[in-house]
Amino acid sequence: MLAVHGGTPVLAPGALAPWPHVVEEDRRAVLRAMDEAVPWHWPMTAVRELEQAWGEACDMPYVVAANSGTAALHMAVAAAGVGPGDEVLVPADTFLASASCVLQANAIPVFVDTDLATFAMDPARIEERITARTRAIIAVDLNGLPADYDALAEVARRHGLVLIEDAAQSHGATYRGRPAGGLGDLSGSSLNGSKCLSALGEGGLFATRDEYQWRLARRVMMFGEELDGQGRDYNARMMGWNYRIDVLAAAFAGSQLSRLGEMTRQRIANGAALTAALDGVPGIRPPVVPPDRTHVYFFYPLLVRPEDLGAADIPVPVFRDAVERAVRAEGLGIMRWQPQPVPAQTLFQEMRGYGRGCPWTCGHADGPHRYRPEEYPVAEEICARRLVLGQTFSSLGPPNDEAVMLRVAEVFHKVLVDERDALLSMARADTVTAGR
Known part of the structure; x- marks a missing residue:
């Protein structure tokens, strides 16, 4: 049973060490x-x-x-x-x-x-x-x-x-x-x-x-x-x-x-271990790491994909919020980050700047400038689908190691595989409640 419905959480308090790691x-x-x-x-x-x-x-x-x-x-x-x-x-x-x-x-x-x-x-x-x-x-x-x-x-x-x-x-x-x-x-x-x-x-x-x-x-x-x-x-x-x-x-x-070198090696190993352990878990896309660079996982970003579960009837934001709620209840810190592209923020929509519209209206800019969020469809999609692990609340840094990452992966296996039907039922109920 999902912990959000009264089941036992996968992770006990303190299962992940916080960041930074102070010695x-x-x-x-x-x-x-x-x-x-x-x-x-x-x-x-x-x-x-x-x-x-x-x-x-x-x-x-x-x-x-x-x-x-x-x-x-x-x-x-x-x-x-x-x-x-x-x-x-x-x-x-x-x-x-x-x-x-x-x-x-x-x-x-x-x-x-x-x-x-x-x-x-x-x-x-x-x-x-x-x-x-x-x-x-x-x-x-x-x-x-x-x-x-x-x-x-x-x-x-x-x-x-x-x-x-x-x-x-x-x-x-x-x-x-x-x-x-x-x-x-x-x-x-x-x-x-x-x-x-x-x-x-x-x-x-x-x-x-x-x-x-x-x-x-x-x-x-x-x-x-x-x-x-x-x-x-x-x-x-x-x-x-x-x-x-x-x-x-x-x-x-x-x-x-x-x-930093020692801590970075652990971060890279932890990220690789978590991604490998999430292989085959449907409904989420782990981060992609091109072969010409390394990832240090300040955030471990996940994109939710209800359509991969045959749940295209559930709006992405509703499914995302259901996953977040279920994962948190299992003892794993997860959150949204940047819920909208920066040009959609009030600062750029109202363009008040320093007052009276500066710097856009101060006589130096070549205007008029307008910030239309729909001009950034990929950023909008990412912001709608993204949940993140990492930072201070579910750190991929030391002293957490690959064994801890396997426990983290167990949360997603439970929520998206073992208890998938319960998750989808919860998300569909949320959809009705929201009037979507």
């Missing part, structure tokens, strides 16, 4: 940074060490640590030279920060539909969105899987565009042997506590191969001031913010980074 080494690193931070100074040792280590990890010689991934992306857009009225191509299916960083430069996000297999920006759909005002492409390594960077770079080179990598979810992943964070001309990464590389709190990393871009990013990070190692002159050269990372967050992230 004694992390605690010592934070305490050491606390001792070294007095008297207060900037940048502190833990910050410099984190920047150096991330540069080595992603093969990017110039790194700036920031207080969030959102800040790091804003720094990347500014360093790329994006300004008022410029247009930047962004995937329609992503987190808001991939697009709002463009608005922070008073520039215009232009959305591109998604590849159904990889959840990344579809390279075949890019050129139809390029105009004379397009300045950059922001590619997103969604869920922990890098986008198709060689295809994206070819388009970028042909049109003279800067390629920015949003590597917020992909620390440790690779594309054709190259590390995430170093796959574009410059990149922004998140260190949010839930991420594969965690600061426990908040943090971010900007990275580039270009020294001038690095200097611009540092200005954005530090009130617009030029930092030359000789102390501050309190002279803002441009608009800047206070994006400095907290030293304790930097220390925790640096400690985690020293084990």
